[in-house]
């Protein structure tokens with residue numbers, strides 16, 4: 283069509299569209315300013331919605347803000363063009379001339395990381411921000427870059443408004459109604475007698491290691507109010523309607539701020555994308571941060587160590603606005619990922635790996651007295667990435683996925699030698715459907731409580747989960763002694779079955795406001811977030827995964843190949859057609875595959891993502907790359923690591939089962955810590971500097 287477009291006309295249309303889009307952005311900023319001045323948009327952390335904002339984006343990061351504004355202008359400009367009656371945007375988008383015009387207008391607003399990133403092929407350590415992992419596209423997996431899409435989104439207007447209508451154009455039921463009808467359970471949900479609470483906890487920790495989707499923020503990083511008159515229509519808002527007969531809530535609106543948009547990968551006219559504000563790789567970013575700024579704040583500056591509070595053993599302090607302080611002397615914790623304070627058990631995991639880093643750093647520095655702070659830090663960080671990868675693929679994934687899925691997606695680790703597995707065409711970025719739906723399967727494994735357990739694995743104290751959200755108090759009182767007690771709970775107590783049912787503590791009381799008496803509903807947020815991101819419905823993913831679609835029978839009922847009758851009936855109540863089912867709800871309620879915590883659709887999406895995280899990671903710990911590889915002896919040592927060993931080395935534990943993701947039993951008997959294999963770090967002794975040399979440990 284190139285010859286067909288009238289360049290002058292299109293240029294003038296684009297100018298008009300851009301002016302209008304900029305005017306709209308200015309108007310939104312003025313409204314935000316007003317709301318902030320009127321005290322409607324707040325900086326406080328009291329209501330559940332404010333705490334959700336804290337969880338999504340604590341400070342209104344400047345990069346996120348800049349990118350979100352650029353993306354909003356682009357999306358609005360495209361919509362303006364579409365609204366001009368004589369413009370055929372479908373034809374325009376196919377025209378190279380138009381793309382050139384578009385790029386000339388918008389290139390400057392595109393993230394600088396997208397262009398002109400100079401990568402050094404001799405760089406030995408991963409970059410903190412994840413850039414330059416892939417030389418062909420240095421932005422793949424890097425911080426502040428768009429999440430990847432496996433199939434195109436389905437926005438209501440084809441560009442950026444949330445999916446709110448079904449295939450007939452009628453309104454979809456509210457996410458809260460679906461949660462009430464499909465995801466609720468009376469009291470305690472059934473337990474998985476095979477898996478421990480550590481499965482839930484690792485899931486959350488590793489999720490924060492590779493994905494964080496920022497939400498939009500108001501003036502000066504304030505929280506955007508999305509309920510009440512004049513708020514629900516704000517372009518940043520997509521509140522959840524609560525039905526008048528709701529069994530728990532006596533409010534009509536649950537605040538929900540949309541995820542920040544980001545210009546798409548090539549800065550071309552297209553649909554709304556969401557970004558990842560942490561690196562996609564399993565590289566230790568939850569321990570070290572995903573920007574140099576955060577890493578520098580976390581490092582002590584000597585001996586390659588990370589900062590701790592004065593006792594040398596617990597996470598350092600953050601500012602008081604990053605959590606809820608219960609009593610005098612409390613403080614918020616600071617770690618590589620800002621969500622560290624959300625529940626005590628997550629703080630436990632962050633503490634485990636901060637301590638593990640410092641333990642490694644101290645030993646490495648004794649073995650290599652000639653190394654400076656930077657070398658010790660980077661070498662410990664390099665080992666840390668390997669440890670996290672090995673625990674994730676060697677212990678966690680085999681606990682939640684069955685052997686067939688592990689095999690199909692080639693997720694197994696090699697027992698010896700190198701693995702030439704890197705594929706330079708493989709994009710390792712976290713995919714949107716994985717973050718917004720598939721890996722949220724673990725929300726069904728959250729229990730209503732958090733517990734402290736004695737050395738002999740007896741219950742000492744139990745906290746309803748809603749009493750500890752965002753409150754690190756439990757962990758930091760008694761100079762962090764409770765960390766040991768939480769650890770023992772995580773490796774002893776069976777985890778709820780990932781059956782699509784959600785206990786009250788997350789389904790009604792998430793981030794509960796003690797004064798107002800209401801909380802949030804996590805499965806409802808997950809459904810709403812999927813709609814916010816334009817995630818196509820469940821059946822589209824069944825097709826993507828080569829699975830049979832759900833269909834209608836002649837009476838208008840659903841025939842769903844992987845659901846039981848009871849669940850199918852529940853779904854029929856809330857969706858008009860099998861094609862309308864939201865991905866989260868449809869896949870989360872599938873019958874679980876044998877020996878698995880997910881059904882076939884989530885097994886496919888998890889398998890695909892975890893495969894990408896191996897094959898698309900140039901620094902993957904099994905690499906045979908001559909520059910980047912560990913020595914064969916070092917790799918053999920790394921392969922001995924288990925989460926049990928990390929816990930033994932960093933907490934007070936007398937006996938432990940070798941696989942802490944599985945409940946203790948005849949094949950997983952508790953033993954003394956000394957019987958759990960450990961890494962012999964002498965294989966890192968006498969390494970030259972720079973370290974990349976096979977003479978270490980010789």
Ligand code: HEM
Pocket residue numbers: 334337481482483484485486489493494495496624625716717718721722723724725727728804807808811
């Ligand atoms: C007590 C434990 C947990 C709490 C309180 C919690 C809470 C939350 C909240 C509030 C969100 C944001 C919801 C939204 O507005 O879209 C979220 C997102 C998410 N959660 Fe959890 N979660 C927990 C455990 C887990 C577990 C066990 C997993 C996985 C096994 C998990 C995976 C995820 C993922 C992948 C996201 C999306 C992250 C992003 O894109 O930023 N979470 N969680």
